Amino acid sequence: MRIFRYVRFLPFVAILIALILFGANLKNISFEQLVHFSPDNYLLAVLFFMGIYALKSVSVIFPLVAIYLAAGVVFPTPWAIVINFLGLAVCTTLPYLLGKICGQEAVSTLLGRFKKAKRLEEISMQNGVLVSYLLRVVSILPGDIVSMFLGAYGIRYPSYVIGSILGLTPIMVPATMMGSSITDPFSLRFLLSFLAMIAISLVSSLLCNRYMRKKKEDKR
Numbered sequence: 277m278r279i280f281r282y283v284r285f286l287p288f289v290a291i292l293i294a295l296i297l298f299g300a301n302l303k304n305i306s307f308e309q310l311v312h313f314s315p316d317n318y319l320l321a322v323l324f325f326m327g328i329y330a331l332k333s334v335s336v337i338f339p340l341v342a343i344y345l346a347a348g349v350v351f352p353t354p355w356a357i358v359i360n361f362l363g364l365a366v367c368t369t370l371p372y373l374l375g376k377i378c379g380q381e382a383v384s385t386l387l388g389r390f391k392k393a394k395r396l397e398e399i400s401m402q403n404g405v406l407v408s409y410l411l412r413v414v415s416i417l418p419g420d421i422v423s424m425f426l427g428a429y430g431i432r433y434p435s436y437v438i439g440s441i442l443g444l445t446p447i448m449v450p451a452t453m454m455g456s457s458i459t460d461p462f463s464l465r466f467l468l469s470f471l472a473m474i475a476i477s478l479v480s481s482l483l484c485n486r487y488m489r490k491k492k493e494d495k496r
Contacts, residue, residue, distance in 0.1 A: 307455065310346035321350055322359055329363035333370035333420060340367075340419075340444075341451050348455020356452045361441065364448065368440045371420045375427030404435025405442070412443025 310328065314321050328343055343363065347356040408431060411422045426436050450472040 307342040307345035307349070307458075310342060311349045314346065314350045318351070325350075325359055325363055326366055329367040330370060333367045333423075341447070344448050344451035345455035345458065348452040349458055353453060353456045356456065357449060360448050360452055361445075364441050364444055365437060368419075368423050368437060368444075369433075371423035372427035372433065372436060375424030375429075378424070379428055404431040405439040407431065408436045408439025409443040410439075412440055413446075 314324050325343065325347060332340065332343065344360055347360050347363075350356070351359060404426075408426060411417075411426070412419065417425075423440070
């Protein structure tokens with residue numbers, strides 16, 4: 277029975293191996309490199325980006341914004357946004373399933389390495405959509421770790437994926453639009469997208485931090 281008890285840690289071993297094999301290259305990857313390696317055929321390019329998103333799901337150091345920008349360069353803007361939505365579904369689903377398989381004990385052990393992990397205890401798990409949204413908007417922990425935490429602690433998948441994508445969309449859409457006009461960084465479209473991304477990030481963080489403080493005060 278002890279052997280089966282430790283089987284739940286195997287996904288974390290797989291993540292560690294992936295990080296060792298790919299981490300050195302992933303941390304310095306740029307959207308230009310993603311564009312360069314993307315196939316010319318649109319169907320193959322879609323599969324390529326889905327693979328990139330899947331790889332992101334097992335690497336806390338892979339930059340999501342680089343994927344958004346690259347998709348904006350490779351595909352027409354409306355299609356790029358759709359592809360990024362699909363990619364985010366892939367990216368958030370895989371670590372969620374890992375957390376669900378591994379269970380609370382294994383994920384709690386992993387969370388113990390992060391000083392900010394205690395802040396997760398301040399958030400009520402009753403509303404799955406809201407908590408998933410908040411943890412995407414407020415950068416408490418890397419998104420991959422958050423996904424495993426929510427999977428392990430029983431947030432229903434539909435609520436989780438809806439909240440997660442809603443929380444990531446405000447940055448994804450303007451970043452994708454920036455990618456479509458990256459060759460002209462002084463264009464109105466690029467500048468407005470850039471400013472919108474910064475403004476949304478700041479406002480969302482302020483509102484969510486205020487919400488969390490209010491909930492903490494209500495518990496006292």
